[in-house]
Amino acid sequence: MKNSAFRWALLAGMAGAMSLAPHVAAAANAEPAASSHVLRVCADPDYLPYSNRAGQGFENKVAELVAKAMGRKLEYTWASYRGHGGYSNFLAENLDARKCDVVMNLPYGDHEDGYTKPYYRSSYVFITRKDKHLHIRSMNSVSLKMVKIGFEEDTTPETAIKLLDLIGNAVPFHIASNPTASPKELLQAVQDGKVGVMITWEPAIGDFLKDYPDLQVARVPSEEYGPGLPTVNYTYGMSMGVRKHDTALKDALDKVIAAHKTEITATLAKFDVKLMANPRHVNFPNQ
DSSP states (O other): OOOSSSOSOTTGGGGGGSOOOOOOOOGGGOOOOSOSSEEEEEEOSEETTTEETTSOSHHHHHHHHHHHHHTOEEEEEEOOTTSTTHHHHHIIIIITTTSOSEEEEEETTOSSSEEOSOSEEEEEEEEEEGGGOOOOOSTTOGGGGGSOEEEETTSHHHHHHHHTTOGGGEEEEOGGGOTTOOTHHHHHHHHTTSOSEEEEEHHHHGGGGGGOTTEEEEEOOOBOOSTTOOOBOOEEEEEEEEOTTOHHHHHHHHHHHHHTHHHHHHHHHTTTOOOOSSTTTOOOOOO
16 A cells, blocks of 8 residues: 555555455454553654644544543554555554554555444545636546646546546646645645646545635545446545454454544544545535
8 A cells, every 4th residue: 555645555446346345353363452551553743634743633633532432541653654665564564563553544444454443434526626617526527628637646536547548637646655745735736726626535635625715625426437347436434453363452442433433523523524424425515
């Protein structure tokens, strides 16, 4: 997984028509959490709106909520998602190396590590300027063929852009592989007219949209792009990641997610993370 902002492989969007069976660990392989008194979380020290050392990101706030609900002290291992090897390397060098026990951001159904039930579900979105009146609501929209398209590298939209032969008029952005970049730059590119539309993961930019009143957002719907091809899905459930055999911690986290759903949702809402209850039919209002 090279991509750290959106956290799934290049062809993950193709999984919409396929079942992703959760890994079920054998009881004999179950391993206990490192401590029943501490919740050890791996997080990026400088990647808002997700997390930072000051605890200002939405993943920080959810981690605080979870640790409190479990009666544990929250401790961080700080490591950039956006270093060499991307998110896969981050997991291998930190979670799998037992420097921590939890990450707050693993796609539900991921097979690299264990995962909880999703604690939120969100979507890729189109971002355009209101004054351009583009009305882009699908990857097949006619208007999409008439404007320069911005997209985050190594994500589901890039796959679709290539399938639909739109890559010649598209510009890749490298936020998720650049430790000094901010997702806010994606919004600024639309505001400045560098691209006519940006396609990105909504939680990455939701908290910044208040600074861009001239921009509007629409969800990217799931679509089929050709005979025999599976539906490309742009909506994902996000889970907390644990090591595959740490079933005790996974079960404990699942209980917190179920019992504190309202508080978690309220926390995400403070960062304008738009949640998908019915991913095929729900759309975002204009911002």
